[in-house]
Amino acid sequence: MVEGYWSTQTIRAAVQLNLPDILRDNAVAADEAARRAEAHAPSVERLLRAMVTLGLCEAEAGRRYRLTELGRLLRSDVEGSCQGRVNFVGRTLYPVFAELGEAVRTGRRAPSVKGEFESSSPAQVAVTQAAMAESSLIAAKAACEAYDFGRFSTILDVGGGFGGVIAYLLARFPDLRADVFDLPNVKKGAEAYLEKKGLEARARFISGNFTEGVPEGYDGYCLKYILHDWQDQKANAILMSCRRAMAPGATLVVLEMVVPERLEDSVAHRTIARGDMAMMTWGGKERTGDEYRRLLAEAGFELTRIVPTASVFSVIEAKPV
Numbered sequence: 001m002v003e004g005y006w007s008t009q010t011i012r013a014a015v016q017l018n019l020p021d022i023l024r025d026n027a028v029a030a031d032e033a034a035r036r037a038e039a040h041a042p043s044v045e046r047l048l049r050a051m052v053t054l055g056l057c058e059a060e061a062g063r064r065y066r067l068t069e070l071g072r073l074l075r076s077d078v079e080g081s082c083q084g085r086v087n088f089v090g091r092t093l094y095p096v097f098a099e100l101g102e103a104v105r106t107g108r109r110a111p112s113v114k115g116e117f118e119s120s121s122p123a124q125v126a127v128t129q130a131a132m133a134e135s136s137l138i139a140a141k142a143a144c145e146a147y148d149f150g151r152f153s154t155i156l157d158v159g160g161g162f163g164g165v166i167a168y169l170l171a172r173f174p175d176l177r178a179d180v181f182d183l184p185n186v187k188k189g190a191e192a193y194l195e196k197k198g199l200e201a202r203a204r205f206i207s208g209n210f211t212e213g214v215p216e217g218y219d220g221y222c223l224k225y226i227l228h229d230w231q232d233q234k235a236n237a238i239l240m241s242c243r244r245a246m247a248p249g250a251t252l253v254v255l256e257m258v259v260p261e262r263l264e265d266s267v268a269h270r271t272i273a274r275g276d277m278a279m280m281t282w283g284g285k286e287r288t289g290d291e292y293r294r295l296l297a298e299a300g301f302e303l304t305r306i307v308p309t310a311s312v313f314s315v316i317e318a319k320p321v
Ligand SMILES: C[S@@+](CC[C@H](N)C(=O)[O-])C[C@H]1O[C@@H](n2cnc3c(N)ncnc32)[C@H](O)[C@@H]1O
Pocket: 117, 118, 132, 133, 135, 136, 158, 159, 160, 161, 162, 163, 164, 165, 181, 182, 183, 186, 208, 209, 210, 211, 223, 224, 225, 226, 229
């Protein structure tokens, strides 16, 4: 546990050098991989050797290396790719976690975190949103297996980033229409993402600020990984915007990890705790079911059910009261 730093940055270095996409399905000689990565050959070989010890590469005769089944997920072009996550964790979360103790001591976000998405640089937006879109595809798939999204004819994904959630839903439900609502600095990347998925005719990107208001007229409103970014006051403002926009029969679907009343030493609970520590550095928090019930009630919603999924996300359904 203490030495976790090295695997995070070893994997990130491999992705930064594009090695997973260079190896693809082949065994490639270390020198050749280095030539294509435009990097120092002996060092690339040492990096590939390290990847072998992590179970991400296999060594073959002739100092050739290939990706393992697990290592394949580091490629950019495979289903379930986690390249975005590798970059986001290594570049954004990693340095900020060094300030976790300070965040705990003060009860405020980590000193180097500004906490405003509006002021993110284009490079930060690209790295963060690519990771979010990857996680959204996984969350949406798990959510669809546990909860009937087929009931909606129109969905607005509030703070939907590049549109990972709606990309999955639109592919699964051919009659659905869905839009993404997010800050103006996300528009360019989101439109490129939706176009790449062939969805530009069925999904629009709408720019705005979700604390001020969100568009009316959808029968489903989705919030994935939004409420956990904020303390209760700002989370309430976001929920109130949704509440004002929603007709009486509309449904709010929140996709978040729900903290159990009692945490144990298990992989699933560790994932939730990791998310909570990340939110501590960021200035937000993961919440229990009761905390979500209260937060939603204060904004004029009744929490109707919490549906667990096979992933770490739960579907929290709420209706306007
Ligand atoms: C943690 S990301 C989640 C993105 C997306 N829901 C997902 O899970 O893939 C939070 C999102 O909220 C958006 N956001 C932050 N502040 C916002 C605001 N004031 N108005 C609209 N969107 C905002 C960010 O741009 C970002 O896309």
